[in-house]
Amino acid sequence: MFYKIDKFKNKLFAAGRKFTVPAAGLIFFAVILSFLIPLFLSFVPLFSSHFDFSHFTGAVIYDKSSVFQRIFRIALFTIVQALISAFLGTVIGLAAAYFCAKKNFRGRKFLLSLSGVPLCIPAIIIALAFIVFFGNNGVVNSVLKTIFKTDEPVLKFLFTMTGVIVVHSFYNFPIAMRTVSQVWENLNEDEENAAALLGANKFRIFKTVTFPALLNSISASFLLIFLFCFFSFIIILLFGGLGITTLEVELYKSARASLNMNLAAKISLIEIIVSGFAIVLYAHVQKKLEGKNQKLKQKNKRTNLNGKLEKFFFSFMFITIFLFLIAPLFSVFLRSTHNVNYTDFFNKYFEFKAWKKVLSSSVFLYSLWTTIKIGVCTSFVTLTASLFFAYITVFSKPKKITAIIPYLPLAVSSVMLGFGWTLLRPNGSVAVLILAQSALAWPFAWTQIQIPLLRIPKNIFNAALIFSANKQDAFFRCIIPLCKRGVISAFGFVFAISAGDASLPIILNIPRFENLSLLLYDYASSYRFAESAAVAVILAVITGFVFFLQDRGGDKDE
The missing domain is CATH 1.10.3720.10 (MetI-like)
Structure with a gap:
């Protein structure tokens, strides 16, 4: 009986995997299009005056030489x-x-x-x-x-x-x-030791041996x-x-x-x-x-x-x-406990009025929920796209174009991509924000997955293919478990990037939208530094768990 149940479960998972890879492929191409289409649109106004609305704002018009x-x-x-x-x-x-x-x-x-x-x-x-x-x-x-x-x-x-x-x-x-x-x-260290034996001093060894070896990383x-x-x-x-x-x-x-x-x-x-x-x-x-x-x-x-x-x-x-x-990072917490009514240190600080104001605010609770919701959704989309790219990399012959793709988002800023989206949709939406963040963040997730992926010996790949029913089965049963630490780290990194992103929400101008980064910016812009510092501490705590993930992974690797 148990054998039949296990057999049914295996069939169910196998059927699920058949749909998982195509679904992941659709998400990957949606992320790529969310990058390419706004990028293309951001250059369209160069050739068309259809998008120029400066006459409505009364903005100062400069002549071409001044511009x-x-x-x-x-x-x-x-x-x-x-x-x-x-x-x-x-x-x-x-x-x-x-x-x-x-x-x-x-x-x-x-x-x-x-x-x-x-x-x-x-x-x-x-x-x-x-x-x-x-x-x-x-x-x-x-x-x-x-x-x-x-x-x-x-x-x-x-x-x-x-x-x-x-x-x-x-x-x-x-x-x-x-x-x-x-x-x-x-x-x-053999070359450094040889140079030392030949009488070179430490500076000369660094200049002629160590520095050239480090030049690529520098x-x-x-x-x-x-x-x-x-x-x-x-x-x-x-x-x-x-x-x-x-x-x-x-x-x-x-x-x-x-x-x-x-x-x-x-x-x-x-x-x-x-x-x-x-x-x-x-x-x-x-x-x-x-x-x-x-x-x-x-x-x-x-x-x-x-x-x-x-x-x-x-x-x-x-x-x-x-x-x-x-010290500046620690001072953020100190400022969140600031009391302007006192001048001596222990009365001036460690007063939590700003925290009470922030935590009791309905805007804060909404911003916190939005930050977590958007962060999780962006991480899921990004991770799915990155794992599909890993699947392509593992089971197909890598081409030059495949190697270049992860570098492309690094050449585009969030403001530039957001500008392209505003031409496509003047008032943004949560879905647009998730796609835009995913389009820019997936290379960072891919980097975290690529590190353990490169460490897997070729004979493991070959064995996985031999003892698995198909490529999808090999990828899910063997490759993903071996990259588990990189997958978790990637999820954490993308969540932190999404949670801390104020640039895209500002330029997308999403109606009735607020997250912790925007709330922090609003407080800081209005010189309410105690409240902004309290929000900053909360945001840093939420995103800071990535340190733990990264260091834990690094220690195990060592």
Whole structure:
């Protein structure tokens, strides 16, 4: 009897799998079309005046030369700040990668866990953290005002180009730290030892042996950080009104405020040219990096910190990271307990009035439910699309076009894609938001699945095909279980990206829509920093579980 039940269950699951793969294929192609159609539409206003509604808004009409000069100036600023931010972020990441790869010290795992910050902690929380910590009335300036007995803020760098670069650099340096440290700790030390025996000093060894071996990982990190800084939107928007603007912000203003779709299309074209060039380089470097990583099998032993110079350098690096990343993030919680009626520290803080206001608000409860609902739906759609792409990759001969597909969304920003959707549907919807988020997030999910997928030996694939009824059966019974950790991690990453996304909801202009990121932005824009900080803490807690998933997976791998 039990045998018959098991046989019936197996038949039922087998029948289900026959429909699962085609259904997953439909979802995958829906996600791809949700990327390609809006992208194509974003360039249509270049060739048609049908989409230009600027005359309805009374927006200032510039002559062609003025428009060119203005856009050129903004494009130059965007590229320059992204290049400088990427350079500084890579340098900081390289320094941190050295200690994580080569040295044992307390807090090493915590430092490595920061690698999830750029993807898991929303940019709007980072922007708020720096305002709360370094702003005119922030923690640092409050202390400095007391010391120097002045009413004017002592530090005024935050709302300048310097401030934007500092925020971008420290927000994104963990990308370089993680990427470079993974390669550095597995480098073959024979060449370094041979160079040392020949009399080369440490700097010469690093310059001639180590640095060339790390160059691909450094280049990949630099290009990825450049793209993130180039497409920065919410940070600039929150710092806006101070003469600082980028192509992303101008695209949003043109598409939503002045309704100058022709100008928005021109900005989109500039962005796609710059980002496309960066993506071609990134794909080339990443391919070389993957080839070299497969040859790196050993893990070198880490040593303790030794020497005054090394200890000083480590202390300086750790204090800098603490001051410009960890302390600002902690200050968000501190600000959420702020009480303006007192001046001394223990009365000024640890008052939870803002929390009571937020938690008792019906808007907050609606925003929380919407955030979770959209996050789960986006994660499901994205994960399904990524697993179907994994199925194609495993059971068909990979072609060049297949290898390029996951890189394409990296060349397009959420604002650009949202602009395309507004031309298709002026007032967005929840379904459009889920599709748009999935179209941009699925490469990140695919990356998490690809890591364990590449580790599966070919003989396992062959055995799975031999002992399974068909390809679908082999994929569900063998491949997915072996990639289980990557699948869970992918779900968590996409959920965090979706929950922290304020850019797409802002530009899609969905009627009667509110999520935690939008609520945080609304509070911060109206200078209600205690309430915005409380929402930021809740949002960070919701998305922060990805750290646990990533580190747990990393520890098991080790």
